Structures are given as C-alpha cells and as structure tokens.
Amino acid sequence: RRLISGVSSGLSDQLEILGVRYPTDAITNVTPAILSKLSLRLHTQHAHPLNTLRSLIESHYPDFAHLSSLSPLVTPYKNFDELSFPKDHPGRAVTDSYYLNKDLMLRTHTSAHEVEVFRRGETKWLLTADVYRRDEIDGSHYPVFHQMEGARIFSADASGMKECEENNAWLAQQLAMSNIVIEDVPHISPTNPVQPTHDPRYSELVARNLKLSLNTLMLKLFGGVAGSNSQNPLRVRWIEAYFPFTSPSFEVEVYFQGEWLEILGCGVVRQATLDTAGVSNKIGWAFGLGLERIAMILYSIPDIRLFWSTDPRFLSQFEHGKITTFRPYSKYPSCFKDVSFWSPKDKPLHENDFCDLVRDVAGDLVEDVQKIDNFVHPKTGRTSMCFRINYRSMDRSLSNDEVNGIQSQVVSRLKDKMGVEIR
Ligand code: FA5
Ligand code: MG
DSSP: OETTTTOOSSSSTTEEEEEEEEEEEEEOOOHHHHHTTTTGGGGGGGTTTHHHHHHHHHHHTTSSSEEOOOOEEEEEHHHHHTTTTOOTTTGGGGTTTTETTTTTEEOOSSGGGGGHHHHTTEEEEEEEEEEOOOOOOOOBBBEEEEEEEEEEEEEHHHHHHHHHOOOOHHHHHHHHSSSEEEOOOSSSEEEEEETTTTTTHHHHHHHHHHHHHHHHHHHHHHHTTOOOOOOOOEEEEEEEEEETEEEEEEEEEEEEEEEEEEEEEEEOOHHHHHHTTTTTTTTEEEEEEHHHHHHHHHOOOOGGGGOOOOOHHHHOOOOOOOHHHEOOOOOOEEEEEEEEEEOOTTTTHHHHHHHEEEEHHGGHHHHHHHHEEEEOOOOTOOEEEEEEEEESSSSSSOHHHHHHHHHHHHHHHHHHHOOOOEO
16 A cells, blocks of 8 residues: 555555545546645644734634635535536636546635535635645646635625625725725626626625725735835736626736736626525625735745745744745755657647646646647647746755656656657
C-alpha cells in the first residue's frame, strides 16, 4: 500500500480520501497533489492570513450564519444542475473540474451549497470553503483556492423591500473621504437583465442592496491598505458578468500589481435556485469572494503559492486577527525549461492536463507555465505544442541538477501517460 501525502491508493480502482473509499472510473482525474490539499483547510488554520480574513469578514456580518465545515466532495448535480448550468457548460468538462468518478467531484465553487443552505431556512449566511479547479498556473491562479459565499434573501413583498432599502448616503460620504475609488455600472441593463419572473423595481433594489453591502465590506477591508492614499487611491471597479445562477450579475476587480485582479462574482439569485430550495416567496442576492485574491491585496502577498508555504519565514509573519504587510524574503532565481512535442493525432493535449502533470511532478516548485507555441502540421494534421515552465522555489535556490531531474520526469510522464512524441 502506497501512501502519498496522506492519500493511500492501494487498489488501483479505489481511492481513499479522508478515510473513506471511493470507486474510480474512466473519468477519474484527481491527482495525489490535489488530494493532499483536502485535509489542510487553510481557512481554519491558526494565524493563517486566510483564517484572519475569514474572521474579519464574518465580523462585518455579525447577524449572518457562519458556516465553514462542509465537505468538498459534491455531486455534479449540486455543483452544476441545481444552479441551472446547461448540460454542455464547459465547466463540467474533465479538463476543467476534478472528478473522483462520474458521480462525485471536488466542488468548483462555494455556490454548490446554496440550495442546501437556503433549504435549511437560512436567510443571511456566509460559507467559507476550499474549492478546486483545473486552471492555468500563474501568480494569481492555483488549482485549490478558497471562496466565501454570502447570501441574503428578503420576502418578495413590500415589507421585504423596505428591509432592502438601506440608506447609502453614509457610504457615499465615507468613500469620499477614503483612499478608495469605486467605478460603478448600472444595476440593470439590456445585457444584464432582470429575470422574467421578477418585478424590475424589486430586482433593482436587491442589486443595489448587494452592491451597498459589498462596497461597505471593501471600505472596511481596503480602507487602510498599504501604499494607497487620496493622491494614489486603490482603484475598484464593478463590471457586468454572467453566471447561470444569477441575473443581473456582476464582478468586482481591483487594480493590483499593474493589472485588474478579479476578486468576486455576485448577482441577484436566479429564482429557480430559490424554488428548488423551497423558498419561492423570497428574492435575494449572493456573492462568491476569492479569499486568496483579497488577502493578496490586503497583505501585499505577491504570489498565490505563498498561502501554501510552511516556511517559518512566511508563517511567522502573521498574527491571528491582524492585517500586516508581508515582507518578502529574498526571491530565488527562476529556471526556465521548454518542452516541445507532437500530440497524438486526434487528441491535442489540453493545457490543463499539461499543467496538472507538471504540478504533480514539481509541486510548488513551478511558478508559471506558458504555452509559447502551438501549430498544426499542414500535411499530417498533427498538433505541435511548446510549453515554457518557470521553476522557482519560494524558500531556497534550486540547483540546475535538481531542475533537470524534475524536467526529465515531466518529459517521461508526458511520453508514458499522454502518449506524446517529444520533439
Ligand atoms: C464563481 O465561482 C461564482 N460561484 C461566484 C458567484 C457566487 C456568483 C454567487 C454569483 C453568485 P468565479 O468563477 O468568477 O465565480 O470565481 C469567483 C472568484 O474566485 C474570482 O473572482 C476569483 O477571485 C476567485 N478565483 C477564481 N479562480 C481562481 C483561481 N484559480 N485561483 C484563485 N482564485 C480564483
Ligand atoms: Mg469570474
């Protein structure tokens, strides 16, 4: 029986996860590197920045239920169908999500729990959890990250709408005096419509209440963020978005390290979700915050991999409940390695399969993967790809020999597991 980071995979057709065995099948694509993260639950680790951020947000919503211990294993039905994802939505693909088998997956977002929490009768709640996606690799994307879902529902009548009509004059005044500039978009537009079953006045009030709630949260979180002042404010912008389970929908981006960084998605909950949960007489909003992204801005943490570091030079910088500016310890040199190959004839290798393979071999020693070339041979129809892998440790200098050793493992796995021909 082989033990890989707490995951035993003794029988090839079964996987043991957190003490329970699950059958595998043709679509199983979870990797040992991913499964080793399931038990870590950084959002509950003492003094971890993600835990402090969770507490801080929870304290901003004192009268909301605070949930943070739901299992990451969910059915595709819960993750997608219950939330009105169409059958052919790309997020369902094995190239985008992690499956234990066809009936069980790792949740890709905290929205997977919306129906069950609404069904319990919660009307104001926050839920924090680890989520899993097969995604590209770079400084702000990691295949495991943490989200906080927040939701509030009102009676879909005059009394509910009264509750919804909070005064935002206070917020406008606070913002005017702050170090933050927020750009807005209309609550409702032809490209971001009211749901057919909603009274447009109600939908507008709910959207406004949602934005007010999140703007107030951002004012609290980012009000003292390092490096910003009234001359050089932190820039925040609302943009229109699309989610199958909300309309109208929005995202918020913050200007950070020279780029717009998306920190959250949100919107007016699709009525079908509330109907399924047995609360048809309600109308409300939901949001999903990207906790790492927000923590990066708050603590000036430059790379998302750092959240997983066990290096005392990282962990010892944080005290529970306190936001401090991260002091980077020296950056070690990068080592770039390219690999070029021909994909099997009718099956071009997916970039996410490549990233997972690299992540599984190199773990957090890989900082970044870029596809630098892709072409189809005009005669043979085969696809050639070239990827550039940036190896860099956050904790030490890598020797050339070590990187060459890792790179040759990547190359041999590519040949053996993916059936490619190295060029
Ligand atoms: C969602 O996941 C929706 N469930 C959010 C939502 C909830 C919408 C409720 C409406 C109502 P999205 O895929 O945009 O949306 O992800 C939300 C946030 O998670 C992003 O804004 C980003 O901050 C963070 N995020 C997404 N992918 C990654 C990643 N690979 N690494 C780190 N953070 C990520
Ligand atoms: Mg998004």
